[in-house]
Amino acid sequence: MSGGTRLENANPVIFQRSGERLLAETDADEDIHDPIDDREIFDLIRSINDPEHPLSLEELNVLEQARVKVDDAESSVDVEFTPTIPHCSMATLIGLSIKVKLLRSLPDRFKIDVSITPGTHASEEAVNKQLADKERVAAALENSSLLEVVNQCLANKSI
């Protein structure tokens, strides 16, 4: 309830951030191939900013590592996100941000699926459909004002 604009969820529950991924010994070994794993995908997207709050999606528990699935060999990524409230109007924007972030950070070979955790949003199906539609995503990114909002979500706070 500040600044005249009405927040849909003014007082979200905040969750702890997971730490930096610990370096394994094999990470420094040139000869070993490190496959892309769930944690790596999660690390890519966990720091995306929430459009409303100065918090990351991880802190709001919108993203959880358990709901990130990757298959490096099959080149497929499947991410489910959980809006903080069932009527969240930002769900599409959040989904778009996640999708864009993954598109920019992963090699072309990957097929990226972003969807809402089943049973957590009122208009779950509609949002999922929008996010799965390549052309609608591409069209959305042509929209410079929308792109600016997405870029704001993806801008690095920390670095």
Next chain:
Amino acid sequence: MAADDALLLSLVEEFVSGLQDSKAKDTATAVKNGEFTILQLVEALGLSLTSSQPHTRARGVQLLSEVLHECYGALTEREVEVLIAFYENRLKDHYVITPPVLQGLRALTKCTVLPPGSAVSMLRSLFQDVHVQSLMLTERSCVYNMLINLMASREAELKGLGPDFVFGFVQSMDGERDPRNLLLAFQIAKSIVLRGYDLGKFTEELFEVTSCYFPIDFSPPPNDPHGITKEELILTLRDVLTGTPRFAEFLLPLIIEKLDSDVLSAKLDSLQTLTACVSQYDHKDLAEFLDGLWASLRREVFQTSSEKIESAGLAAVTAITSCLSRSVLNSDSEDSLTTFLELVLKDCKHHLCEPDLKLVWPSAKLLQAACSASIRASCAITAAIMPSLIEQYTSRAQCSHRRTLLEVVQRFIQSVKTSQTSESEDSVFLAFRPSLCSMVFSALTESNSSLQITASSVLTSLAQQPGLLLDSDIELAVDHLTRLLLTEEDDRVSVAVVDCAGALAELHPAAFISKFIPRLKTEMFSEPMDQDNNRALLSSFPIMQCGSGVLSSAHTGVFAAEEVVSACHSLQRIAEQVQDSEETGRCFHDIIIPRLLSLALKAALQGEDSRSPLLEEAVLSAMVPVISTSCSRLQPTLALQTASKAVSLFLDGDVSFLPDNSFPSNIQLLKQQQGGSWPQSQMVCLLMGCVCSLPRSVEVPRVDELLSALEEMSCTVLHPLSYTSAAKCLAGLLNKKPQGDSLDSRIQSTMKRVCSELDSSSSSLHTQAFTLLIWVAKALLLRYHPLFTTLTDKLFSLLDDAALGPLAADGFSLLMSDSPDILNRGCHADVRIMYRQRFFSENSAKLVQGFNAAPQEKKPNFLKALSNIVNKLPKQVQLTELPALLSLLLEALSCPDLGVQLSTLSCLQPVLADPPPSLIQQLEALISRLLVLTGSPAMEVRIASLRCIHAVSKFPEHEILPVRARVLRALARPLDDRKRLVRREAVQARGDWFLVGS
């Protein structure tokens, strides 16, 4: 001849009648000079000797005796025989004649040509005709001296006399009162007893005549004119009395009787005599007196007020027990050891169980005295005592009682320790190990500090019993000790625990390495040092001891190199962290460093075949900082001593200060041996640790000699560690050598040597010479020495060299970086501030010039040198200096050498954060070169180049927007890199490039 006769007659006349004693001397001199013979003298004496006046006769004999006394050596056997016959006969004469006769006889006993049988006849007449005790003091002493002389020269003949000789002697000395004569008499008796003269039926007489003086009570007259002491008399008499087991039946009752005396010294003498005599005796001699002896001894120990008596009594108990244990038993005799121990146990054991523990100490001491005598005794006694002691401990609640019991137990353990000789036998405490251990550990967990102290010393004693404690016990002990050390507040407990830990560490190093040291180390280094310095210091000592223990065992090959290295690291950290106190300094300089040197030397002398871990470079390199840290920090005066010892070790092979000294004397560590023995030559790195880290105020002894030897070595030895260390050591010394002509000439001569080696194309020692050059250059660079420029010019010229070019380029990194072991401020080196900047600003132009002039294939050397230099420069300096070098750096990015790429990237990255305009102008070239590098085979290069690309995304947008699409396209590839770390950088860089322009 007639004149001579007249002279002799007048001499005799003047002596005999004129009573001028001095004439005897004249006569003797004349006889000695050969003016008269003895025969002539006797003839001249004729009248006096046959005079009817006894006094005249006496004077005559006296003259003869005195002359004989002077010249007995010149007599012939025949003369002696006649003279003896004459003297024997004179013994029967008037009593006034006896004294001179005895003197004459004494002189004759000294003759070497004494005819056979004369000794016996002489003694027979002596014992027969003379009543010794009615003679005067000097005459009695004369008789004793005669006996002593004869016993020395005619032992066999005297033994032929049989018991008569003993009897004669007994008669002669019976009633002697003067201590001077007694001393002589005792000596004779001692010889009789010890040399096996036949005592016959006179054993008791001889014993009686000597023992009547026991115990000696004599106080010398004031100002002590004769120098005879009571102790002398006591000891001689004791030798007589204890000399033979045949006296046992008389001596032991006498001792028992004298022990009842009230006089302290008499008791003491009796006890000591008892201790001395039983060492000669057999169990049969003792058997019948055991009861009486034990009763007296027990009384003395239980009731005495004097410590001397007590310890003498305990010594006697030990002596008796060991005598009994030693004896071989016959089938029919009973085991008198068991009998005696039963006596002891019967009287002592119950005192250990009394509730008030009043007589516990005297009883315990008696038992321990018996215990320490032999293994048999200790088995019997511990078996009887230990169970009840342990039970007592568990049933007692009072700390003081428990402590007393613990102390008693400890004394038992220690008393057994001394008696154990054979390694193979199991400890007598083996049966009690579990209960003893639980007792000690429970005491260690008590809160009472004195109990803890006692327990820790009991633990030490237990550990010293070979083969007693199991590994699990040791581990438990280590746990307890660690806990106490870390938590205990009481200083006394800490000291006791540290002592205990030190002792245990020596015996069981393995357990301490695996558990104790790591624990202590973490504790020590985690808590701030100054807060708890005292304890940390305390705890460092066992680590040090243990550390050197590890090193010693490393020598025997028990431990691997890594463990030795970690022990060295611990030592180094201790040296760094402890306060600079006299005590620790001494510990390092007196114990640790000589130990390290000695161990290394020992390994080196065994040669390369021994495969000792101490020959490995890693181990030696770990030792160096221990030495250099302690030399640089702890007590400069001690450091100087250590340094001069080390110098003499390396120059002269002086090994005298090393512990465990069994080294050959011809060690030459700085001279190259035939066949190039690298184990010895590499020892020079330890010398480097020693002499190069001294404070500058301390002057290194014999520095010029050292410098020459090191120069020689570094230019000739083939082993890399050896010549590098020698070069470093030389550099370290040159860096600190005071400014002056001697330094300049030294540098010039070294330079000449190096240049001639480098210039001669045939030489195989280019690498060695180059190593020396680079280190000397570094030493001079650090101190801004003017001669440095000659060396840099040489270095730059080497960049063009086909063989040494790459080496020279690498050398610049060494020049610009801080070396960890030498030539740094920690080693008190002469390091001027901003030497890197100075070097850079003086030489960058030369570098660019050389690069431009060099043929294409040599350019990488220059690029590498440049990136090595720039890399080590502070960032601020880089920013101002780089624009001039930018083209060179961009060139370096396309240089195929990975090292060059990497170092160039790492110096570019900070510059990119705040890009100078000149860089932005070259954006296109920069980006394309960087993008190429993202495909480099080396992971680090890929990462570094991605970071640089990331940094470029922060450039002014209007400049980079044109390349955005290209960069994004190029960055898609590293997104699928096989290494996660690379992908991470790529993701970040690409993410930010996407944001460009939005």
